[in-house]
Amino acid sequence: MTKSSRRRRPPTPAQLARKEARKQAGLQAAKLEPLRPVKVTSRKSSDGAPLLEDGQVYATRGGTVFHPGWCGTVGDLWDRHPTSLLVVLRSEVGSRRECQNCALYPLTGNF
Secondary structure, eight states, rough: OOOGGGOOOOOOHHHHHHHHHHHHHHHHTTTTTOOOOOOOOOOOOOOOOOOTTEEEEEOOOOOSSSSSSSOHHHHHHHHHHHHEEEEEEGGGGTTOEEHHHHHSSSTTTTT
């Protein structure tokens, strides 16, 4: 059997739920204020990840939350889709809410 003739497994309920959650978050984010990324002036040397300065947070264009620090969610995003991670001013996040993981499970330091 060739690779192209193999059947794909149907998505699991958890995968379907995550896909629907992403879709709903994108629809909600489209109603929010647009984000304007700031120029990143410092980066982590090992992988080039952006470092925050005073008054800055992480966010994504299609998200409804912002991240005041480096949490597991931001780390996963950086590993999978680094270009979608934005650094924006905290004062410009509008009605987006703060990430609960950042407060509950912060990673040490800026990372």
